[in-house]
Amino acid sequence: MSTESEGIGVVICCTHSPNAIRSSLQTLLESAAPKVRVLIVDRTATCRRAALNPRAEILEVPPETSLPSMRLLGTRYFDDIHVLWLGDYVVPTERWMPTACNSLEEGYGLVGGPVLNGLSGPAFHEAWYIAEYHDFCPPLTTGPEQSVAGCNVAINKSVVREIQSLPLDDRWDFLLFSELRQSGVRTLRHPDMTVRLRTEIAFPEGLFQRFYFSRSIAAQLRRSNPALNLLLAASRLLLPAILSWKLCRATRQKLTVPWWHLGPFLGLISLVWAAGEAVGYLTGVGRSMSRIK
Structure with missing residues (x-):
């Protein structure tokens, strides 16, 4: 059965403010197929009051919930569909969703891509971007068996089931993905699976x-x-x-x-x-x- 008929879930963890999510929601819900479901996992207790896109679903969690646990809780929310993780500080590009769906249908377990710097202003923004995302800023090596970032990853439903069975803990995504790769999960870093960093940081x-x-x-x-x-x-x-x-x-x-x-x-x-x-x-x-x- 195709991804289009089954639907696809997107998990966005709100750790900053709802304003950081608006551009992503517009890209995902206003220009994407109706089968796309977007879940906002909110530990700020602000998303329900923010008048976001009414199609977005909201799961509120305690404020002390860690980011890895928020992603796992969001993944557990969906039933037997592919799931995409998206940071609340990045915005997907136009080819992001089609690339993710096509690659998952080809059988890849984890699919990721570049993180572009969409910030302008002080040199600190560039330095912070490089320090955080030097492994994912272009030009970068793409193709099978490359690492992917937790803020920009599509997860095949077969791998989703495996992740859903894990105990709730604070293990970071790169450790989890490394274990999945060692267990035989196929990964792909695709040049069109691109997101753009948007949230400025002081x-x-x-x-x-x-x-x-x-x-x-x-x-x-x-x-x-x-x-x-x-x-x-x-x-x-x-x-x-x-x-x-x-x-x-x-x-x-x-x-x-x-x-x-x-x-x-x-x-x-x-x-x-x-x-x-x-x-x-x-x-x-x-x-x-x-x-x-």
Whole structure:
């Protein structure tokens, strides 16, 4: 049976404000087939009052719910259909939905694509975009068996069933997707499966978000041996230099502003990144998961 006849579900997790979702809803519901169902998983308790598109369905969750748990709850909402995850801070392009549907019908389990920078203004926006999405900003390698981003992924209904059976936890999407790939799930990174970053982030908030995210990742990777965690935390002293070199190599063909304008911001982001990982290895996740947007 085709995707068109079965329908398709889109999960958008609202962690910022309803205004960040309006453009995505317009693209998905006003120009897409009527079989598309959009679910907003809302931990801000603001979406029902925001007069969003009446076709959008809303699932309210407690404010402390983590982003990975919100995505899992949204995935459980749908029954036996393909499900797409979309960040509330990105807007899909015109070819996004057709590309997702066609690729899923070809049998791929996970389908993703580029994340474009739609922000303009201070150099910090460019630096933050590069730090967060350097693995997904074009030009990038496309094709089978490539990694995909949790804010821009289509999930085949056969994989949806597997995800729905998982316990509710805070495991990040890249760890989940890595396990799925190792279990034999076929992945595809398609150049037309493109979203555009739209939500601007203030300089202090961007640093806090980087710290929370880095801490949460390290907490999920920490070991049971305290001495080993201490060693891993100490090794984060080398991370700023390694990250700066990695970002320079990964983004030298992707910049829209001169590198020297971004250097100070990338250096500061790298320091915060390293600090977050060190704290995560030493003390665990704390309240970081509920603060990540």
